Each structure stands twice: as structure tokens, then as C-alpha cells.
Amino acid sequence: MRIIDPHIHMSSRTTQDYEAMRAAGVRAVVEPAFWQGQPRTSVGTFVDYFDALVGWEPYRAGRFGIRHHCALALNPREANDPRCARVLDLLPRYLAKDGVVAVGEVGFDAMTVEEEKAFGRQVELALANDLPVLVHTPHRDKVTGTRRSLDLLRSSGIPLERVVLDHLNEPTAGLVRDTGAWMGFSIYPETKMDERRMVSILREYGTDRMLVNSAADWGRSDPLATRSTAEAMLAAGFDDDAVDQVLWRNPARFYGQSGRLFLDDPEPADGPDTYGGNSVLRGEPED
Template sequence: MIDAHIHADCRPYEDFKNMAVAGIESALTLAHDPLRMSTSAVVLDHFYRILENDFKRAAENGLTLKAALGLHPRSICQDYKLVLRKLPWFLDQDLVIALGEIGLETASNLEREVFRIQLEMANELGMKVAVHTPRKNKREVTIKTLSIIEGNIDPSLVVVDHVDPSIIDLMADFEGMMGVTVQPQKMTPTEAVEMLEKTFGEYGPERFMLDSDMSSSPSDPLSVPKTVHALKMAGWDDKKIDMLSCKNAAQFYGL
């Protein structure tokens, strides 16, 4: 299994062992806003923390970790342009395989500009991108998010994450991947199975990947294995379950 979206810097050492014991072999940790990101120095130190600490903690427990780095919409500091200038260097590091987590939170003009710049950067580099969708005003903001994606990057490079029943219909014309986040206060394993059963016929099993988005918010490091169990109990065949919980993410990110 692969957990396609976590924030390892917020999690205790023991979580990585529990994930590995439950059958998760690898995970992608993404940049976000663990602190008050008041200056570029804080944001860049966050990037360095991911590169210098979290891979070792995961590896010591048998979990292979890769990273996505980028300027999260809640991390846009006053001197954000310095972060954007330095970002290509970080993206060139061996363990960094994607740009993210980026996107819109409130869809302010500044957020949209920073989002567009990073999409163009990823498109130029041919790099995969993990795109955030917010909890509040989710549908309205996602409509704007998809519009910006359409005009600035090849959608085959993009996974739109935290897709739930409130926005799944908006993905009809989107040609990229969709992340299904199973997390307390977002979606339960049972709710994820129900959504997938209703939409598989339209979108196909190759378009989805599972993740926990475990962070400082209420989280469950075992949400991917629990969702796999729920899929088995619902009668899904092993091939489709493997696509959702491993193969799709492995192929998309090159894990």
C-alpha cells in the first residue's frame, strides 16, 4: 500500500512503525503550514526539515518516504517571491518527486497568482503536482482551482486532492488524477467506499488514489489500510483495490 498524501513532520516516530506493520510500504510527505509561516526563512526551514529529518525517521521503521515541496496557500509569506526563486533548487533534490501541496484556500488574488506561477514551473519541469482543495467554500474554490489548472499546466501532471462527494461531479472534465482523503472530520472509510462505488463507472479505477492527509489535524495513520479493508468487505476485487491503494499512486509519482 501507498499513502499518497501525508505530513510526516507533524507525526510521532511511532506512526511510521504502525503504518509499516499495517502494510504501507511507502508514502509521500508534502509541504504545508505547520507553523505561522511569517517569513521565507520559516518556509525554507520547513523544506529543510522535511529533507533532513523525516526520511530517516520513516526509514528506521521500514517505510519509504518521498517528498513534494511547494508553497501551500496558507504558507504565503510577505517575501514569498524569495521562496519561489529558491524552489527549483529544492525540487531538484533526489528525494523530491513532486511539487506540492499547492492550490487555493480562499481564492484571493495573491493565492491565485502564487498557484499559477507554481503550476507553470511544474509544467516547464514536467513535474507532478499535488493540488489542495479546502474545507471551507470547497465547491466554489475548487471551480476556480480547476480553471487555473486548465490554463497553466498539462492536467496529466496533476492530482487534485481531498476530493469528496461535494465536488466529485466537478471532475467530469478534469483529465488528471483525484486524491481521496480518508481522515477524521473529512471522510470515513465507509463514506469513501460509497463515493467510489457511485463514481467508478464514470471515472474509472485508474483515476483515484487513497491518502490519509495525516497532520496536526485529527488524523488516522491507518486510514488507507482501513479503507482497503472496507473495500474488501464491500466485495471489491483485488485488482481494483490494488489500483486505488498502490498502483495508481506508484505509476503517477514513479514510486
């Protein structure tokens, strides 16, 4: 079984998670930029975070045979913080980097005016950089937020086949199904979506344009949720081809629109823990 996790926050996970994911069939991941659990105090903290997503994390993943890509954005929650507004001016130089396969997570949290402005501007950046967009649908009043997201996307002019609306559930799946946009589902132990419900949605709507992810952020979550969803599909009567479509070919097709998705095995690093701070990436001597 081969798996791409199309939305997983590996900066919240351990190296043991990488080992377990590789053993479970995960060969590539996409890590979207997100809120890390507490407010950031300056634009400089985003610079450090983005640098880690395009530098350190691909190195760490590669040591365990996993290709790491990322999506970059000012996330909806922090779009409300005026201290973070200048992040939008920094994004263009990061969106040009090879490992960046989308703009995301963008979208709504509390559905404020500030969030809508940041959402619209970042869709413009996606168009300018020929990148797909990963949209975070809000956890509160998800139906209204999903409809509002679709309205903004339609008015932006971006082709909806270049957009995935994530964290969908039963009430919102039908809103997205016939729009041409991709449908994303985050599998969590207690919230959002579980494997059994995901199988029911796949039965109702089919496997086309479906993305299943673990998200696996700082809350209670499981970086192997993609594998357990695949097993639930097989147990429910889906065949190997359907599993491969949902867990591999669909995310490859969506993020492949960036022209920057690499699905070959990365070259293993020489020896354990040879990173030495940023020395490997910067070409500085090891300590």
C-alpha cells in the same frame, strides 16, 4: 497488502506511527509541504522545513522500512503572507532534488489574488521541472474553489493527467471525474471524508485515477486510514486487485511521472537513533 500513502504529513507523527504503518502494509509515502499550524516568520523557516523533508524525514522513515518522498511548494494559506513571498524564488533548487516527486500543496485556501498568483507561478515551476502537481482544494466553498482550480490549470497548459486535485468530496468528485485529472480523497475521523463515504464514491466513479490518503496532519487524524479504507473496500465487495489499484498502483502511476519514485525497501540504519543531528547527511563526525 501493499500501500503507498500519497499525502501524509509525517513531520506531525511519531516513530510509533511509522512502526504501525509498516505493520499495516505501508511501504512508501509522499509528504507534501503544508501549513504547520502557526504562521512562519521568515523565509529561513521554510529553508529549514524543506531541508527536513528532503533529509531528516527520509532517514527517519527508512529506519522503519518505509520509503519517504515529498512534494514541495508555498502552501495556499501562507501565500497570503508577504513575509513568505520569496519562498517561490527558493523552490527551483529544491525541486531538482531526487526525493521530490511533485509540486504541492498548491491551490486555494481563501481564494485570494495572492493565492492565485502563487498557484500559477508554481504550476509554471512544475512544467519547467517536469513534475506532477498536487492541488489543495479549499475547505470553504469547495465547489467554487475546485472549479477555479480547474480553470487555472487548463489555462496553464499543464496536462491534467499530471495533476491531482485533493481533499475532494461528493459535490466535487463529479467536477473532476471527466477532466483527465486525478482525484484525491483525505480520510479523516471527523471531517473531509470517511471510509464508508469513500467506498460509495468508488462504487459510483470506479477505481481509475483515484488516490486515497490519510493526510494525518496536526489535527485529529489517523495515519492508518489508508489501511482501514482498504478493509472497508474488501468488506463492501471490492476484490484484492481493486484494493491494490487504489492503494498501490494508482499512486505509483501518478508519482511515477516524476521519474523519482523509489518503491524498494530502504536500507535499515545501523542501530537506534544514530542520526546525531544532521551529521549523517552532512558527513560530519558523530558526537
